[in-house]
Amino acid sequence: MIYAILFISFIGVGFFGFGGPEAILSMLAHLATEEHNWLTQSQFADLLIVSRFVPGEASLNAATLSGYAASLSEYGMASSMGASLAAMVGLALPSYVWAELTYHLRIPTTWHDGLTHALALLKQAIPGLIGGAAIILASADNIGTLQSPWHLGISLFIMLFVVIGNVVFRINAAALLFLSALAGIMLL
């Protein structure tokens, strides 16, 4: 059953995941941490951190990890590989179908105005999708709560530091993650 749920859920991500590698993360974060309890927010955040340093796009690794975590507790290690595969095939299938469709079909000229507007509106929504993923992940287990003011304070400082460092001073992501890890080791 979990195989079917994973397969169908990831098909949905593949078919509707407009907007590039970052925008698709909001769909995956919502799916894995809110709609289903496959992953905790901190597991998802760790996934994004690790995916920056190992082969494989974050969305592919998210499919692997979701399958693994969703079935591990109930069915054990052997079945979790199958669950990862089900999620991965679900994510890949729409790409295959889209490739076939776009190879064979020509878009009717009467659709052009509609598609142009749809894509323009989607393009403006993409920052919202990425921001939505950031808000989903800004949960108690990732940044702390008011009951743990030290953890929360350091987290907010790191977030602010990273945003300003990346946007204003154009420090690259790997360097910012490295500095944050050092801050975490010393302060948290």
Add this chain to the structure above:
Amino acid sequence: MPNKVSNKKILATFARLALTNLGNGYMMIAPLRKNVVEQKHWLTEERFSHLVAKAQLIPGAFSFNLSAIIGRELAGSKGAACAIAGTGVPILLLFSLLVAVFSPMRHWSLIASALNGMRPAIIGLLAATAFRVGRQSLTSPAQWLYPISIALIIGYGHLAPLYVVALTFGAGFVYGKFVKPQL
């Protein structure tokens, strides 16, 4: 275009590329171009750029999109399937192994502290990306209200982003095709 490239070669090409590339799917474009355009001459430069643009337009995981589109072009439907398998299978195996080995290590005190520092950083990086992407497509401050409200609805309203995408796409399409011509 004749089927000139064998499926085995496609599988091997994409598998090797998948395992030697870090980061998000866009990082795959440059090495893939070098491989299939400059070294193997399977595609011309123009054709390759056209296919990359197409892969960016369709929804889904970008590395799968790119694999499927290039594979389709090189060797038909089977080529697309081989390219997808070449990208997906090694990543599935490698990441499964990483998860199995490293999951217990998340709770070691030194690694746990480092992760506690990096988790807010990765959230900050997402926010920074949102801002940089928005700066390119949004011109006036008022236009920011639209993505900001979407972020709040997804983040705090827990609405599935899939519905947001479907609604946005549907609304834009209906407006462009039916409403605007009447105005």
